[in-house]
Amino acid sequence: MRIAVCVKAVPDAAAGRRIDPATGRLDRAGDLVLSDFDLHPIEEALRLRDAAGEGEVVVVSLGPPRAADAIRKALAMGADRSVLVTDDPFAGADLVTTASALAGALGRESADLVLFGQQSADGDGACLWAAVAELLRRPFISQVAELAVEAGSVTGRRQTELGYERIQSPLPAVVAVSDAINEPRYPSLKGIMGAKSKPQETLGAAEVGGVSPARTAVLALSPPPARGERRRIEGAGAPEAIVDFLVERRLI
């Protein structure tokens, strides 16, 4: 079983995320970390590989060269190797730019299963898999909270606005998993040490079929509309303060 997991290195939320007003792009100058949402497909891929007793988990990403450090966490968790697509013209990539770079990198692999997390932690996008699957002309299942792989097919149980449903597809396929699917493991010390010697490949634009230009652009930034006064309380007396607030607003 060969599994590719598409991941994203994002600015560390703990350090604060901001959009650079000059470029209209997310400021990626600070520390980059692996998106939390992407730990779930990595975990799922490791479990599938280990249950099958054979195979390989390769992590695929598009990002700046520094993203390689963040991606090493996937290797520390147990992934076998990583592929990072990185090149200057990819800065400011939009959905189709990103999908085409990832599809180009995935085209060099022969993965039975391509996994995604449920969304990007910084851009709030939740649809990249659909664009990648389209470019690869493969079936896909999104929002999967339970995944079963058997005899050349994959079945996902997922939640949509309609409730829970099950979708089945032959392999090779693309699957996006929700963060409800598993509890990702923490890298062990041995894993962290071992990750340093695992292969981390870098691909330029030419190696993934070029750069598909962005078709969307950020035009301007503005502060969000005010929602009125917000109050914060903590410590003892909180229940009484809540009641006072509700009385003041005539809600009880």
Add this chain to the structure above:
Amino acid sequence: MVCGSGVESFAESAGPFGAGAVFVADDERLAAPLPQPRVDVLAALIREEGFDIVLFAQSVLAADVAAGLAARLGAGLNWDLVDVAETDEVLVGKRPALADSVWVDVGWTSSPRLALFRTGAFEPVERGGSAEVRTVDVVLEEHSLLAQLVEPAVAEQSGPSIEDADVVVAGGRGLGGPEGFAQVEALADALGGAVAATRAVVDAGWYPYSAQVGQTGKTVSPKLYVAVGISGAIQHKVGMQGSGTIVAINKDPNAPIFDYADLGVVGDLNEIVPALTSLVGRRKSG
């Protein structure tokens, strides 16, 4: 554009809301709510009719269709928009970003321009009129038919309706387990409200799906929304941001929900909620 099986009768209902024409793709192979066959149908229609702007109401299905379509057509897709306007013949979308801390004006640099709108971004307005209904040929690609729905969604029906309640008390992962909902139910009872839950706890099996608020659940706008142990991710926010007053109780002072709660209470919900329930109960009976 209406896609599905046995959906022709819905087409005309778009007329009174202002649609001039409704394209109908009615085909058994479109019966399941799966995205890839819909990409085939829409891509052909957009190319044939030369549509320049294609808008979707955000949903799991619509996001998958829109992104597939963007890849197929090489088109720009902006998501999570709350508004769109044309100024000097330039189409500009408004998107709250980074947990709604900044609003971004987004544009498109090529045609067609695709957009997904956040749930509840617009109120539908009936303005009269009738739509011309036009049938569309359904030609599907091989790879679009590989994924199959093997078990359709079954809507669960239980408990009081959270959509009609004036007060909603919602529980999230911070409750620690399914037993934590007893406190939420007691507080809802004292406030005369209904109980809701986040996607995380519904997926974990702590509470039924019928109570779920958020992107893939229900959208509620009660007078009072009390969020207990809910961090307030954007998927949750879109389902309850229309509430009159939002009170949030969470031990994490950095939880995103505090950015949009009218009253944020930082503390241990296991101490605050029972005390609050008893205070509210005493007040009502006294």
